[in-house]
Amino acid sequence: MTALNEQTVRARVEADWTRIVDLLKEKIALKAVSAQGITGEHMKRSAEFVAAEMRKVGIDAHVEQSTNPDGTPGAWEVIGSHIVDPKAPTVLLYAHHDVQPAPNPADWGIDDPFTATQVGDRLYGRGTCDDGGGIAIHSGALKALGDDLHVNIKVFFEGEEEMGSRSFIPFIEAHRDEFDSDVIIVADSGNWTPDIPSLTTSLRGNTTLDVSVKVLDHPVHSGQYGGPILDANTLAAMLIASMYNADGELNIPGLLSQEPIGGLQQDLDPDKVRSDTSLVPGYRFAGTGSLASRLWTKPSATVIGFDAHPVDGSFNVIANEARFRLSVRTAPGQRPEEAQQAVADFLTANAPFGASVTVTPLDNGMGWAMDPDAEATEDALAAMREAFGVEPINKGEGGSIPFIPELQRIFPKAQVLVTGPEDPQSNAHSPNESVSLPGLKKNVVAEALLLAKLGQ
Structure with a gap:
């Protein structure tokens, strides 16, 4: 025919x-x-x-x-x-x-x-x-x-x-x-x-987790106790930062990475990505390898929500608890449940200064x-x-x-x-x-x- x-x-x-x-x-x-x-x-x-x-x-x-x-x-x-x-x-x-x-x-x-x-x-x-x-x-x-x-x-x-x-x-x-x-x-x-x-x-696949970081049962005065006791927002920030190496690449055992499927025919234009995303001048792309692999087949994590007291109306207390939501994009070939567990295990094992870290798994998409x-x-x-x-x-x-x-x-x-x-x-x-x-x-x-x- x-x-x-x-x-x-x-x-x-x-x-x-x-x-x-x-x-x-x-x-x-x-x-x-x-x-x-x-x-x-x-x-x-x-x-x-x-x-x-x-x-x-x-x-x-x-x-x-x-x-x-x-x-x-x-x-x-x-x-x-x-x-x-x-x-x-x-x-x-x-x-x-x-x-x-x-x-x-x-x-x-x-x-x-x-x-x-x-x-x-x-x-x-x-x-x-x-x-x-x-x-x-x-x-x-x-x-x-x-x-x-x-x-x-x-x-x-x-x-x-x-x-x-x-x-x-x-x-x-x-x-x-x-x-x-x-x-x-x-x-x-x-x-x-x-x-x-x-x-x-x-x-890429996707997995979502809610993470709670607790340091106190209730807020206390920042002048009286600040120093040896870090607020929960700072501890949460430290926990988030611990997921990355010096290049800004996720460094979590069990979280897989891949190269572009079928080979990379042409890498993405960095200037075009900067323009399309309205990046501020001077920002340096995180990660290593081709820009395409970083956007298509390597894992990424984004804090898509953070519960904290707003700046307006804030006062001098040490926040006792903070909560944030992580959206983790996973390599195309990794089961999201495996990636979710790897992230949860890492966060609970790396609680800064012994703070209490609780991870609640949410949705998964392959x-x-x-x-x-x-x-x-x-x-x-x-x-x-x-x-x-x-x-x-x-x-x-x-x-x-x-x-x-x-x-x-x-x-x-x-x-x-x-x-x-x-x-x-x-x-x-x-x-x-x-x-x-x-x-x-x-x-x-x-x-x-x-x-x-x-x-x-």
Whole structure:
């Protein structure tokens, strides 16, 4: 079977481009903010819209409400399929239809975060890239193939990805037959730049812990007892600092580190990282090795919360207890439970000056690594090469998408490919979220070419 050539696919996407962009604009206007209630009518409307759009491109799609692990109603999910030949390969297309809130509209450079606004070659609005762009890619690719589609398609558009996917596993477990597939394409990541495509090779895992440091049963006067007795805030700071070596790299026995999956094709530009993150002048990057490995595959720890008396209204006492929350990103291949235990053991064993340290383990999410040698990986890279006209630069992600390793666990024979419409300027989860329209068009072409190759 001969695959469609790149020129034919590109012409079909060009002819369909207005519809694809209109779909994205309509999706943004639905304000599918799952933080405002995953069971809400606004989320049901969003799911129904996506299902209707899938039906327009040949997918028998419908909406179902999931059930949380505790039996309560969960998110509104979109599932569907189109079977061309029971003997043909089956591809599951994933994206999520919920979006992040936009709490400070004044921080945006457009009038309304939920009204798509084009500025130059970028479309701005909440959900343009995360993950309305993923929905647009799947829709455009399926439309471009039409009757030339030679793989079976299954779709799943999740309604609570931005809220931690609480009902994801129960829903998948209850619909194994509807999701069983040979290849899974997750369109929820991005490219090296708008003009240079990428496969996402890995995702770090995540584990969270609450840590309490106690030195006294009650506060005492800092003038009377300060000196031999350090306050709990200082002791907590000392405990946090003890996790790092002189290079600012985590130095915790049992916490694993990896190098970029599939090898490092190109390191990240330090000046670009400085600019994108608004680093203060003079700050020196912590850690050793490539910047990519430090952001993608080596572990990191972040204090994401700290309970202490505010400066306003403070007075001269020694704080008796402090509490902080650690978010630890783990190497893609390490079980988060192992990393969590390693961190907990280290903190309790290194209590400064014999203070009482209590660690409460919280959530865990497994990391993920792509199979760089899989046939589907080679097809995806070839499709990207044709669609973008340049060599792909694969990249890892420092963040975590826990449902991807769960998909791999439930369907161990499936090859998982992580793609998506984002780029370094996309600002997902932040004000001025946007998607590159030329980049999005190339992503549509790339996925259509990939599906064509998988059908050979």
